Amino acid sequence: MDIRPIHTEADYKAALKDIASLMESDPDLGTPEGDRLDILATLVQAYEAKHLPIAPPDPVEAIKFRMEQSGMSVKDLEPIIGKSNRVYEILNRKRPLTLAMIRRLHISLGIPADVLIAETVAG
Structure with missing residues (x-):
């Protein structure tokens, strides 16, 4: 399981691509693929919170x-x-x-x- 922190836009796009691929196979929780999906989703969420914050509505x-x-x-x-x-x-x-x-x-x-x-x- 080669997972690295998301530092760049390219890392972010690659992680999203991996997530999409994993979601298609719908892995079970606790399996290596399920763990990979969970970790990648957490990394993407952290990256988005830092680099793509959602402004409150007017x-x-x-x-x-x-x-x-x-x-x-x-x-x-x-x-x-x-x-x-x-x-x-x-x-x-x-x-x-x-x-x-x-x-x-x-x-x-x-x-x-x-x-x-x-x-x-x-x-």
Whole structure:
């Protein structure tokens, strides 16, 4: 079992290729192939965490995503944010979320509070 740390993009791509090949054979846990898959997946995960971090979503994009996911309209957000003009101001980035809105969005829609308190990217 010749497994080395992933230091470069080439190492990363080679590890992904090995993982894909191993996954096709669907090795059992505890077998040499299963152990190799487990180790490679752990190395890839560590490399991705260090070199390819995923940025948290923009608060407005998180709200729009949840609306789309749940089939919600602007009208559905009125009890949470306020009158429809206020909802549009938030969704169009003309007005920032207030603490009370963040709390209600977190409780009502299950959007993580840390996502909602992040800086909104100007649109």
